[in-house]
Amino acid sequence: MASRAHPNRLGIRGWVGGGRWGFERYLYTLHRITGLGLLAYFLMHIFVTSTRVLGPASWKQAMDAVSGPLFAVGEYLVFAAFAFHAVNGVRLALIEHGFLIGPPIEPIYPYATSVGRQRPLAVAVMIVAGVIALWGGLDFLTLR
Amino acid sequence: MADARPRTVTFRVRRFEPGRDERPRWEDHRVEVTPGMTVLDGLWKVKEQSAPSLAWRSSCRMGICGSCGMLIDGRPRLACNTQVAELGSEVVAVGPLPNFDIVKDLVPDLRPMFETHRDLRPYLLRDDTEEQDDPTREYWQSPHELEEYLQFSYCIKCGCCMAACPTVATDPHYAGPMPLAQAQRYDSDSRDAGFGERREVLSGGDGPWRCHFAGECSQVCPKGVDPAKAIQLMKRDLVFDLLRLRRRKPPAAVAEAPHGLPREGIPPAPPRTVPEG
Numbered sequence: 001m002a003s004r005a006h007p008n009r010l011g012i013r014g015w016v017g018g019g020r021w022g023f024e025r026y027l028y029t030l031h032r033i034t035g036l037g038l039l040a041y042f043l044m045h046i047f048v049t050s051t052r053v054l055g056p057a058s059w060k061q062a063m064d065a066v067s068g069p070l071f072a073v074g075e076y077l078v079f080a081a082f083a084f085h086a087v088n089g090v091r092l093a094l095i096e097h098g099f100l101i102g103p104p105i106e107p108i109y110p111y112a113t114s115v116g117r118q119r120p121l122a123v124a125v126m127i128v129a130g131v132i133a134l135w136g137g138l139d140f141l142t143l144r
Numbered sequence: 145m146a147d148a149r150p151r152t153v154t155f156r157v158r159r160f161e162p163g164r165d166e167r168p169r170w171e172d173h174r175v176e177v178t179p180g181m182t183v184l185d186g187l188w189k190v191k192e193q194s195a196p197s198l199a200w201r202s203s204c205r206m207g208i209c210g211s212c213g214m215l216i217d218g219r220p221r222l223a224c225n226t227q228v229a230e231l232g233s234e235v236v237a238v239g240p241l242p243n244f245d246i247v248k249d250l251v252p253d254l255r256p257m258f259e260t261h262r263d264l265r266p267y268l269l270r271d272d273t274e275e276q277d278d279p280t281r282e283y284w285q286s287p288h289e290l291e292e293y294l295q296f297s298y299c300i301k302c303g304c305c306m307a308a309c310p311t312v313a314t315d316p317h318y319a320g321p322m323p324l325a326q327a328q329r330y331d332s333d334s335r336d337a338g339f340g341e342r343r344e345v346l347s348g349g350d351g352p353w354r355c356h357f358a359g360e361c362s363q364v365c366p367k368g369v370d371p372a373k374a375i376q377l378m379k380r381d382l383v384f385d386l387l388r389l390r391r392r393k394p395p396a397a398v399a400e401a402p403h404g405l406p407r408e409g410i411p412p413a414p415p416r417t418v419p420e421g
């Protein structure tokens with residue numbers, strides 16, 4: 001019977017849909033995307049800086065290749081991703097160790113959830129990440 | 145003056161007939177809305193009036209049995225617990241719970257969820273098998289100890305949380321919110337001694353550490369179980385246990401016989417209705 005059933009797993013679509021579209025779902029998705037982005041940057045960074053072992057000429061060539069305005073924007077995005085990932089990571093580390101979500105309660109309709117309980121923290125995280133990203137943005141602008 | 149004409153809505157139902165259909169398809173049915181009508185009532189009307197072969201699961205029609213979890217207007221809900229009027233839409237889209245294979249039409253194959261649930265031993269694990277098989281008294285538990293797990297015990301195993309979880313959506317090996325919350329329900333029961341055993345089952349990396357608090361499970365749960373909370377508390381217990389910070393207590397003992405209370409006037413137990421052995 002199982003073989004005749006039709007698969008219905010949402011896959012990557014499940015990261016954006018499938019539930020009540022809670023704020024935290026988007027933080028979850030953004031955390032994954034920024035995490036992957038930071039990883040990609042990290043690998044690229046290692047690759048670019050490792051050209052130094054090939055001598056000053058290839059180092060200069062590599063540096064020229066990554067000095068365009070597109071890369072400046074890219075670098076800023078990496079910084080903004082870092083700001084979000086770091087601050088949100090602190091929130092997750094706290095919550096995933098059972099803090100700030102409250103003890104088990106009697107479920108009485110309309111239900112209060114741990115998600116609502118930590119919501120102020122989630123909002124604060126977004127604000128702090130936004131301020132850091134903005135401050136970094138000004139820094140990037142004045143540097144150039 | 146109120147409009148006397150009966151209001152109708154379109155029930156857009158996901159159909160899939162194994163062996164005949166290549167893939168699921170949508171089918172529209174007009175249904176007259178009556179006051180207080182639930183989505184489940186609407187499905188019955190569709191079945192009576194225009195689609196006799198339409199299949200779904202339901203039983204209690206009062207949010208108790210957990211059979212009728214469906215994807216209603218894009219969100220996992222109980223069909224019997226959702227009023228058509230509350231949706232406020234002209235088209236009510238009803239599909240099977242995602243993240244489970246479709247058996248037929250609106251019937252999801254919940255077996256993977258229940259297999260994980262079973263693997264996590266959702267019952268009191270303790271050494272006194274004799275007492276458990278043939279109890280002399282109840283195990284002693286304080287109201288405070290009861291509150292530690294009571295919320296999680298309201299779960300009706302409807303699977304809505306599994307359908308909403310973005311981790312379940314991409315990771316078929318993840319245990320998922322329902323089985324994990326139920327494991328925590330027993331782990332935090334003062335009468336249970338199965339923490340170590342359940343930790344062994346969860347140690348493969350498909351357990352609570354896959355969860356990153358997207359919180360969808362708790363947002364959709366029709367019973368207020370808050371599985372996301374159970375999972376984070378489970379992680380805390382696991383870490384605290386590793387650091388030797390978790391209080392290790394033997395499971396609650398059998399309650400003492402009450403003394404000093406008059407026992408007269410209490411009628412003897414009725415004869416057994418089930419034959420012994």
Ligand code: SF4
Binds near residue numbers: 298321325365369371
């Ligand atoms: S935790 Fe809630 S949504 Fe999940 S199976 Fe139990 S009752 Fe259903």
Ligand code: SF4
Binds near residue numbers: 308310311361
């Ligand atoms: S809190 Fe955890 S289990 Fe619940 S939906 Fe999010 S990732 Fe899934």
Ligand code: FES
Binds near residue numbers: 209213223224
């Ligand atoms: S029919 Fe029992 S929960 Fe809906």
